[in-house]
Amino acid sequence: xxxxxxxxxxxxxxxxAPPRDISRGEDSWSLGDKIGVGMAWAAGxxxxxxxxxxVLYMLVRGIQYLKxxxxxxxxxxxxxxxNSGGFLDPIEGTIILxxxxxxxxxxxxxxxxxxxxxYARPSWLARAVESGVEIVAGTPSIxxxxxxxxxxxxxxxxxxxxxxxGNAVFGRSFFTAGAMMSLIALPLIVGATREALHSxxxxxxxxxxxxxxxxxxxxxxxxxxxxxxxIGTGITLGMGRIVGDTAIVxxxxxxxxxxxxxxxxPVLGTLKGTGSTLTSYVYNNSPAGxxxxxxKAYAAAFVLLIxxxxxxxxxxLIARRKEPAWNR
Amino acid sequence: xxxxxxxxxxxxxxxxxxxAVAAQLPPPVRRxxxxxxxxxxxxxxxxxxNLPPSTSPRPKLKRMPRTDTVPVERxxxxxxxxxxxEKLAVNQVSLIVRxxxxxxxxxxxxxxxxxLLRSLNRLVDLTASARRGGRILLDGEDVDLFDVTHLRxxxxxxxxxxxxxxxxxxxxxxxxxxxxxxxxxxxxxxEPAVVEALHRAGLFEEVKDNLDHPALALSGGQQxxxxxxxxxxxxxxxxxxxxxxxALDPISTQVIExxxxxxxxxxxxxxxxxxxxxxxxxxxxxxxxxxxxxxxxGEAEQVFGSPMAERTREYVSGGFG
Numbered sequence: 122x123x124x125x126x127x128x129x130x131x132x133x134x135x136x137x138a139p140p141r142d143i144s145r146g147e148d149s150w151s152l153g154d155k156i157g158v159g160m161a162w163a164a165g166x167x168x169x170x171x172x173x174x175x176v177l178y179m180l181v182r183g184i185q186y187l188k189x190x191x192x193x194x195x196x197x198x199x200x201x202x203x204n205s206g207g208f209l210d211p212i213e214g215t216i217i218l219x220x221x222x223x224x225x226x227x228x229x230x231x232x233x234x235x236x237x238x239x240y241a242r243p244s245w246l247a248r249a250v251e252s253g254v255e256i257v258a259g260t261p262s263i264x265x266x267x268x269x270x271x272x273x274x275x276x277x278x279x280x281x282x283x284x285x286x287g288n289a290v291f292g293r294s295f296f297t298a299g300a301m302m303s304l305i306a307l308p309l310i311v312g313a314t315r316e317a318l319h320s321x322x323x324x325x326x327x328x329x330x331x332x333x334x335x336x337x338x339x340x341x342x343x344x345x346x347x348x349x350x351x352i353g354t355g356i357t358l359g360m361g362r363i364v365g366d367t368a369i370v371x372x373x374x375x376x377x378x379x380x381x382x383x384x385x386x387p388v389l390g391t392l393k394g395t396g397s398t399l400t401s402y403v404y405n406n407s408p409a410g411x412x413x414x415x416x417k418a419y420a421a422a423f424v425l426l427i428x429x430x431x432x433x434x435x436x437x438l439i440a441r442r443k444e445p446a447w448n449r
Numbered sequence: 450x451x452x453x454x455x456x457x458x459x460x461x462x463x464x465x466x467x468x469a470v471a472a473q474l475p476p477p478v479r480r481x482x483x484x485x486x487x488x489x490x491x492x493x494x495x496x497x498x499n500l501p502p503s504t505s506p507r508p509k510l511k512r513m514p515r516t517d518t519v520p521v522e523r524x525x526x527x528x529x530x531x532x533x534x535e536k537l538a539v540n541q542v543s544l545i546v547r548x549x550x551x552x553x554x555x556x557x558x559x560x561x562x563x564x565l566l567r568s569l570n571r572l573v574d575l576t577a578s579a580r581r582g583g584r585i586l587l588d589g590e591d592v593d594l595f596d597v598t599h600l601r602x603x604x605x606x607x608x609x610x611x612x613x614x615x616x617x618x619x620x621x622x623x624x625x626x627x628x629x630x631x632x633x634x635x636x637x638x639x640e641p642a643v644v645e646a647l648h649r650a651g652l653f654e655e656v657k658d659n660l661d662h663p664a665l666a667l668s669g670g671q672q673x674x675x676x677x678x679x680x681x682x683x684x685x686x687x688x689x690x691x692x693x694x695x696a697l698d699p700i701s702t703q704v705i706e707x708x709x710x711x712x713x714x715x716x717x718x719x720x721x722x723x724x725x726x727x728x729x730x731x732x733x734x735x736x737x738x739x740x741x742x743x744x745x746x747g748e749a750e751q752v753f754g755s756p757m758a759e760r761t762r763e764y765v766s767g768g769f770g
Contacts, residue, residue: 325612327572328676332625332683333602342624347615446665448610448696 176426183423186416192424196378196402202414208421210379211402215364215428217295217391218374218398222302222363227356229303230310235340237311238318258308262301263368269301270372282393283383293375294383295392301369306359313358317351318344322449353439361432364425367400376401399425513710513730518549520733523687523717524569524604529583531564531573538564540741541583546687548717551709553732553749555722557769560738562721566689569719570604571597587687605685609692611672613664613679618656621664621675622646625683642682650678651708670701677708681716688712690720694727706731725765729753737761 150158191207199205233250241247257265273281274292282294321344329339345352370376375395383393397405399421404410407418524546531539539561546552546569554562567573569585571592585592592600602625613621619636622643627633643660647653652674656667664675673693680688690709694702709718709731722728728735728749735752737745737760745752745761756762763769 322610322612324608324610325614327575328606328608328612328679329614329624330575331570331572331601331606331608332679333598333600334625335598342616343614444615444665447612 176430179419179423179426182419183426185419187420187423191417191420196397198378200413202416205414205417208399208402208417208424211397211399211421212424213380214295214370214374214396215398215400215425217396218299218302218370219360219363221295221299221392222306223356223360225299225303226306226310226359227352230307230355230359231314231345231352233307234311234314234318235344238315239336239340239344254308254311257304260304261368262305262366263372265301265304266369266372269297269369273297273300273373283395291375293373293395295374295394295396298369298373299392301373302363302366305362305366305369306356309358309362310352310355313351313355314348317348320351320446321347322447325447350439350442350444354436357432357436357439361429361436364398364428364432365400367404370398370401371404374398374401376405399428513706515710515713518714520547520549522546523548523588525586526565526569527584527586529565529568529585530581531561531568532580533564533576534578537741539568539738542738542743543583544736544743544746546717546719547734548686549714550733551713551718551720551731553720553722553728553735554738555725555728555735555764556738556744557764558723559740561741562736562738563691565738566691566719566721567606569687569689570601570606572601572606602683603685604687604689605680605683606689607673607676607680607691607693610696611669611676613667613672613675615663615665617661618664618667618675619643619660622678622682624679643678646678646682647675649681649708649712650674651704652678668701670697670704673697673701673705674708677705681712685716687717687719690718690722692721692723695723702727725753737764739764 188207192212193209194207195209196211197204197206233254237247237250270292272278274290276284276288276290278292278297279288279290281292281296281300283291285291325343325347326339329343330336334342374397375381376397377395378397380391380396381394382390384390403418403422403425404412406412406414406421408415410418412418522545526542526544528541528543529539530537530541542561542565544552544565554566556562564573568581569592573579573581574597587595587600587603595603614624616624623636623639626639626642644653647656652671655671656662656675664672667675673696677693693709694705697705706727709720712718713733720728720731732749734747735745735749736743737752737756737758739760745756745758747757751757752761753765756765
């Protein structure tokens with residue numbers, strides 16, 4: 122638009138150009154492009170179908186077999202499905218293990234992320250820590266479980282689990298399983314926290330330094346509060362991984378049907394003792410795994426699925442929460 | 450009026466390698482304006498190039514109304530040089546920062562004015578590759594001898610982008626007053642200082658009922674005034690402004706400029722700006738930098754109205770930048 126005021130008379134209005142159909146371009150695409158786009162569509166739809174099928178199948182089976190009494194009764198040792206009780210203990214086990222694993226992973230993960238993002242000196246150590254996190258992230262949980270058993274059966278770690286006569290350390294307990302579970306949640310927490318810290322513009326840090334604050338108070342009072350959303354997402358992702366993991370539970374939690382407290386101390390005794398989670402319960406009851414109680418396995422798997430979907434929903438809620446941000 | 454001290458080579462540390470290179474370079478052409486230069490009432494209007502004459506009257510650039518103050522020297526740089534790695538960003542610049550005055554640092558992008566500004570509160574020290582030569586004095590004391598925390602409380606800074614912290618309006622202003630991340634002193638003890646700082650930044654009336662609201666929910670202009678209040682709360686003696694209005698709308702800009710001018714009696718103010726009109730409105734002294742060199746330094750009206758150096762004349766008339 123011209124703002125020159127000396128133009129004597131306005132030019133006759135130009136008739137507006139007909140709107141161009143920009144989608145028309147697809148007609149001219151090559152065959153390869155058309156096939157590529159078609160496959161991309163198909164892949165997306167297929168994934169939706171698979172996810173929908175899983176949820177629908179589990180929903181039908183779950184509603185068919187799930188009884189409320191199963192949620193509040195202890196499992197019993199019986200081969201007859203009508204006498205084998207509910208899965209209160211596995212639900213409790215899942216909750217305890219998730220809380221324990223997250224409680225260990227969150228402070229360590231946030232600490233590693235802060236160090237990598239705000240200090241990272243010397244640089245060789247930062248690179249080593251980064252690789253370490255990546256290696257832990259890439260290690261299958263069965264390997265972590267076996268490694269954990271090896272470590273926690275050392276007499277040095279006897280205080281974490283049950284020690285038999287003759288000083289043989291059992292190595293299996295909520296503590297030891299929680300410690301290894303924290304490793305599968307750790308990379309997710311580190312990653313999400315680092316990303317959140319990285320997204321804070323450097324002038325925000327400098328504004329804190331310019332007020333005479335040191336790095337520690339800047340991290341505590343400015344950077345971590347500004348990263349809450351990312352940290353929350355990472356922790357919830359990690360919880361989802363812990364809830365869904367089977368290998369560590371089967372190997373490191375002792376897979377006892379009910380929670381077996383190590384001693385009478387209220388919380389500590391349970392944490393030193395063994396138990397099971399929903400994943401190990403499904404594995405031990407499903408005919409596809411070791412058991413012969415498909416109805417119980419379906420019902421427990423349904424509960425597990427509900428928990429995981431709920432966690433995913435929570436992640437969505439956290440990530441969507443609108444937070445005002447700074448300009449770069 | 451004080452004259453600038455000659456560049457003394459003694460304070461220059463030849464052990465700092467990149468600067469040693471710079472030290473061997475011929476000294477830059479430096480025309481320090483004579484303080485007693487006749488003052489020109491109005492800056493010459495910028496040539497309009499080949500634009501057609503506008504029918505509406507061009508708004509005259511007016512300096513902000515101000516009460517007279519007696520300028521007192523607070524900071525000075527002596528042959529200050531700063532290099533990032535091998536790249537020399539500031540080359541032997543000597544400047545005086547006075548309380549009772551606004552000093553504007555002007556010049557094209559990359560001329561070193563922001564680096565110079567950030568060196569005054571040693572924020573440039575945070576850049577790992579930065580090396581500094583020459584001296585920076587605050588009230589006659591070398592800033593390197595200060596505890597950096599203490600220095601930064603005396604020399605506050607405002608940034609280009611508003612950057613309130615993710616906490617309430619009250620906590621933002623109280624941030625600098627609280628000890629190392631603790632909640633002490635209590636809110637009741639801090640309240641008078643917070644309210645006063647908000648008043649001085651011209652924000653109190655707008656936020657007085659919402660002190661507990663998150664600061665990041667404020668508008669951009671309000672956020673920037675909150676950042677001013679946050680700096681003022683720790684009672685700085687010098688305030689460094691790094692293009693404080695470049696991200697703001699004209700009305701917020703005007704409010705902040707008025708705040709700047711009203712503060713200059715109590716606080717020595719240095720402002721880096723790309724906006725020459727802004728510099729003319731608020732500045733008492735101006736320093737024109739080009740490629741790391743201080744080309745011209747003098748009273749603002751003289752630098753803008755009758756610059757002594759050819760480069761300055763080109764820049765202030767819009768020839769480049």
